[in-house]
Amino acid sequence: MSEDEIEAAAGASVDPDARHAEKMRKKKAVRDKILATKTVEKGLIIVHTGKGKGKSTAAFGMVFRSLGYGLPVAVIQFVKGAWETGERFALERFGDLVSINAMGEGFTWETQDRQRDIAAARRAFETAKDLIRAGEHHLVLLDELNIVLRYDYLPLQEVLNFLTTEKPPHVHVVITGRNAPDGLIEIADLVTEMEMIKHPFRSGVKAQKGIEF
Amino acid sequence: MSEDEIEAAAGASVDPDARHAEKMRKKKAVRDKILATKTVEKGLIIVHTGKGKGKSTAAFGMVFRSLGYGLPVAVIQFVKGAWETGERFALERFGDLVSINAMGEGFTWETQDRQRDIAAARRAFETAKDLIRAGEHHLVLLDELNIVLRYDYLPLQEVLNFLTTEKPPHVHVVITGRNAPDGLIEIADLVTEMEMIKHPFRSGVKAQKGIEF
Incomplete structure (x- = not known):
């Protein structure tokens, strides 16, 4: 043939x-x-890390997706300046559905005051714990928590213990920032690394409204 | 000493x-x-690719950031099902600021009809061209265009020519989807690869409302 x-x-x-x-x-x-075969429903621990863009932006995409369904969301901002303006204006459209908590004092290289940063990180984490424990939000975003862990402003083990033992099963938690610690990746359900392939900074392009901030 | x-x-x-x-x-x-040293302002060609989560979600984060500033945005959806519900409900809050164009006929493995998919891709691209040329939107999202290019539903060179010669300088274009072609990465200003490190599917967790869709 x-x-x-x-x-x-x-x-x-x-x-x-x-x-x-x-x-x-x-x-x-x-x-x-x-x-x-995928039948389990549970609140996930989601981590966005890596040096590329889109870690917080993708987390905000998830926030708006939940808000679109009318599901309440809480945002705790561990580092000031990571998002401020565009996202905040957009979030405000959803009124009581969203709880915004800007706890950071500024980028760590802006403040230059370690003790103040540690105190701010502690306040932010206590707020995060209260919000997560209350179980009233479908999704809680701990924005730039990885930065705080990276600088040892909070004990990693304390954060891991809280997430694994005290998070109500139905609550989704999204954690962003470069250099996610190994221990966090281990307990997480969904981890994505944003890798920078090409960046316009290299051609002298500045950060632009609606794109970078 | x-x-x-x-x-x-x-x-x-x-x-x-x-x-x-x-x-x-x-x-x-x-x-x-x-x-x-970063002084240039220009409409960027932004690509989100890779096998990980967050490509479309980060693009939607950018969409909401622009909308937060009151800047108009257009979304062209080349593949149906990639986003449908949460994002759409959230976008509807912004009324006339956003133009939503769902042009795909369904995931390619749902339709099984190549000619219909090619025709849908062509209609979507013609709409995209009109919207981009008009220059009325701060950001135009070509969601899952990479999938369409991957299946050769549109000639890559035609898409590249259009983006490099006809896009008004002030318009930002965001293109998402796995397997971004090399030619697209070459002409892009900002390219991020979302890499999957860990996925809950592996533990039998199903796609959940507000998280995956």
């Missing part, structure tokens, strides 16, 4: 559209089978 | 807080110097 005859005998089509349809049918079957 | 004397002579402090303050002062000085 020729190759064509073999193909015809096997019922395979040489028409690219039909071949595509067959390939897609198979993909869909595999995907449906996988999805059927 | 002893080491301590050398340090004292150099004006360096051994107090950890003072040392921290000095380190941060230096960091800030470097940062300020770099920022001063």
Whole structure:
């Protein structure tokens, strides 16, 4: 038999559209089978880390997605300046559905005062604990918590213990910032690393409204 | 001289807080110097790619950031199902500021009809071109365009030509989807790869409202 005859005998089509349809049918079957095994619902510990853009921005995308459903959200900002303006104005449209808590005193390289930063981190974490324990929010965003952990402004073990033992099962927690500690990655359910492939800073482009802030 | 004397002579402090303050002062000085060289403002071509989560979500974060400033945004959805519900409800809060164009016919592995997908991709791209050329939106999101390019539903070169020669200089364009083609990465200003480090699917957790969709 020729190759064509073999193909015809096997019922395979040489028409690219039909071949595509067959390939897609198979993909869909595999995907449906996988999805059927996913039945657990639980509040996730989600980490966005890496040197690239989009860690806080993707977290804010999740915040707006939850708000879109009318699900309440709390944001605790551990470092000032990471988001301030665009997001805040947009969040304010959702009124009581969202609790915004800007606890940071400024970027660590702006304040230059370690004791003040440690005190601010502590206040922010106590607020975060109260909000998470209360269980009233579908999603709690701990924005730039990784920065605070990186500088040892909060004991990592205390944060991990809280998340693993005191977070109500239905509450989703999203933690952002570079250099997520290994211990946090270990207890997390979903970890994404944002990697910088190309950045316009290299061509002298400055941070722009609605894009970077 | 002893080491301590050398340090004292150099004006360096051994107090950890003072040392921290000095380190941060230096960091800030470097940062300020770099920022001063960034003076260009222009509409960027931004690409979110990679296998991890957060590509469309971070793009939506940017959309809401722009909307927060009252800047108009257009969204063209090349693949149906990538976002539908949470984001759409949230976008609707911003009324006329946002133009939503759901052009995809369904995930490619749902439709299994290549010709219909090609026609849908073409309609979506024509809409995208009109919206970008008009220059009325601060940001135009071409959601999941990379998927369409991956399947050769649109000629890559045509898309690249349009972006490099017809996009008005002030318009930001964000393109999302896995497998961004090399040619697109080449013409882009800002490229971030979302890498999956850990995913809850592996522990049988299903997609959840406000988190995945």
